Amino acid sequence: MAFTVTSVTYLDIILAALAVYCVVRVVSRRSSLPLPPGPRRLPIIGNLLDMPLSKEWETFSKWGKEYGDIVSVTVLGQTIVVLNSAKPAIDMLDRSSAIYSDRPVIPMGGELVGWKNSLSLLPYADRFKRYRRLAKQLFGSTKTMEAFHPVEESETHRFLKRLLAHPDNFVHHIQKTAGAIILHVTHGYSVQEGEDPFVTLADTAMEQFSLSVSSTGFMVNMIPALQYVPEWMPGAGFQKTAKEWAATLEEMVDRPYQWVKSKVANGTAEMSFISHLLNEKASHGEEEFEIKWSAASLYAGGADTTVSAIISFFKAMLLWPEVAQKAQAEIDSVIGNDRLPTFADRDQLPYVNAIALEALRWHTVAPTGIPHRVMQDDIYNGYFIPKGTLVIANIWQMSHDPAVYPDPMVFKPERYLGKEPQMDPSDMSFGFGRRICPGRVLADASLFITCAMVLAAYDISPYMKNGVPERPPTVEQLPGTVSHPSKFRCSIKPRSEKALSLIEAEERN
Template sequence: MQAVLSLALLLFAVLVLKHRSQARRGLPPGPSALPVLGSVHKLTLEFQHKRFLEWSKDFGDVIYFKLFRTPAIVLNSLESARELLDRRSAKYSDRTRAVLLAELMGHDSALPFLRYGERFRRHRRWMHDAIGSRASIQKYRPIQVREVHLLLRSLLKNPEAFMEHLYRYVAGTLLEITYGQRLTSMDDLIVQLAERTVNATNESGSPASMLVDFFPILKHLPTWLPIAGFKRHALKARADLKAWRETGVNMVRSAMASGASSSCVISALLESHQGHLGDEELEEIGAIGVDIYGAGTETTYGSLASFVLAMVRSPDVLRKAQKELDEVVGPTRLPDFADRESLPYLNAVVEEVYRWNPGLPLAIPHRAMTDDQYRGYDIPEGCMIMPNIWAMSRDERYYRESEDFRPERHLNETGDAIAQERELPHSYVFGFGRRVCPGQAFADATLWLAIASLIATLDIRKVVDPSGAEITPPASFKPGFTSQPQPFPCKIVPRTEMIAAVIAQLDV
């Protein structure tokens, strides 16, 4: 027994000495750490991006810490992310090992989690051709317009279910461009499989909260163990994800064989692979469908719901945007993409939606592919690099009173968009460098059209309590991988009877 105790004390002493020696290296400043644990004990279980921002008060915008044995650097400023992840993207385009999401849940073919290399470049090229090129964006605009018409009709008929209508708008748009199928029911098999898979992924938390990623041996735990709940959860999601990939591809292949297919992302990929469709190719094509529908639905819906919440809380912003739309578009038609350049205040509203509640507050970590230095600090190879988009969106140097929803902050003195586009939120909320979202232009267009149409046609008001007092909902958001508002009440009504009549006659 004494020998075991002596060995344990010796091991502890070695770990302490190793920890202290590492602390003397030229690493960026950061919180204190414990042997083995690192700085995990200083993190919160939820909303880690907020804790990282708090650390900036003591350590600055570039912070080094350890998640157990894994070295990590969080970037809390746009300047540091631009320098490392944009300008030095050749060194920082890899991903860290994603044990929970990739190896257990099955997202190993998903573009966001692919390690940097030829497979990543191939998937990114497919994604760009599918929804990132100018031609593809123009091609799908009729679908966006029709779906936004259906959204307005649904809100006119049943405004109390506005959250469901917003989700259905995004899901319907992405289902058709991805799989060539119009959404007729939220009970559609792909929609249900996708919702279960995405919810399971989102509920897994941020990249700083997945224990199995730091101790991969845990993935081998038998599923019957009480402590293996994470694995049971992951394997259930894996089955749904596999069914989603296969169902989507098989549905499009069947439609193509019968001559009834509509042009869509999956059909284009299948046609480009004719004669070379093995299991691996089919899995990768299915993964592209998951990337477009899954990631796009969650983040765009979250932004739309955040917009409605912001309008309930800031009625003056809604009135100002309505005034601009009335002057530019007029009362006889709905806004269209051609109007966008003439609507600087509306565009500033969209920018403020991105900033006020970034869809992915803590971006998926990059990985340093080689040793590097920044500001005189060492960045070791293999270090996890975490861009804290939430902190960038709350930088008081650029965004005074950052919790307020204030579109004017994105305009210059004459009311036009600020000259430096790289400073606008849309330039960083979609990621950095070679890992930037290839579908950002399509997602932005989908969001803009919905916001423009809602502002032009509807009043979004606070509900009142039994005494007649208005209820201002809190700016409260759900924890998780992506950020969406907690449920909130509001009242949605057409601005005028004439507008209600126009909505009722829209072609859907």
């Protein structure tokens, strides 16, 4: 018989917090070793008042300067460990991934909205492993991704045309192109010009995802008992929001899947992640659920993260025009001006490759990622890491550590060239261990081909207002699990008449 909570008082919540606190006090006696250092804890609530309300990576970085690379706090009995440098992240999340690969329960995004069925929030268990295997079969390596290179090139060429027609809407064009590529790969779907319903759904759902899983966006994510508070109670407006966002998510998962399923049934489906699986497996029950949710996970996550990285590339080219000029000189010397770059040129364009890497580092798409959950007690560098601890990798700090990347706020592709290149940022930008992004090869390909084609075809310069260039934009990152650059405007114009003719030419198929 199912048990349903129909009403919860604030006294219930306080009593629950006290119970958790007492349990943690008992559990903490299991080891004589200390937790990692951190801000002073208050009784019962721990560090609840220390937790940042926005841009948590900045607060975590300040803690790192005061307490070291490994910092711990507790919030209502929940231990949280923040890793502020790459070494402990690699040691714990990569090398000990067997016990550091679970996910926490995130009440707002996971339980109430429903993202708990997506790959990013699934617990480390059999379903998660099946999702990963499905994704790896289709585009888990550079070799398997080659089948999709023509789609990437064709959609990026269409992107160049959209820029030509409406350059001021470059952010919208980036969103559309990223959605078009991932939808083609996962669903075999070609997006419509103008507003496309599936792309719009993905953009909306991912914006909601980013807000709903943030540790600071909703109080219910800090105090899980609040998820049982009824909608009519004061302060429970998040319940109504969750219902609305759950409906968006369900539509995003099901509508594109049903479209592919109908195409497979009548024999007109293009090759894609879903059509490949539907042709191999019976599409009902548990298997159907896993196919459509694994596809939706890739389609939703891949679109938004790639969008953020490409927008940051445009901002960097605006702020550092000498970098764009150096890349254009490389493209001109290798390719000439009679065609656009392709993936076949990649090995001969090391500076353009370095720009793509620096875009990942300079603007951190997922500044703190999604927390890992420890599955059993562990000891690291003399510190006790209890079972159930949430481990947050402060990827922003790792990517801006001056000991690893001198002048970290400067966009400098040369970091990755020469005899002593600096650390490859993709080693951390896509996450760690068994939770590393399954679509990283696709994201890497999308970022490279966009950088190469845009630089070959366009000059990016300050936006002119009444004949006067606007002031350079800030390098601020906006809050969110997936962080976008702060808004800016720029001028985007073809480099030459020859470049214009290449943009206007028919796309390659």
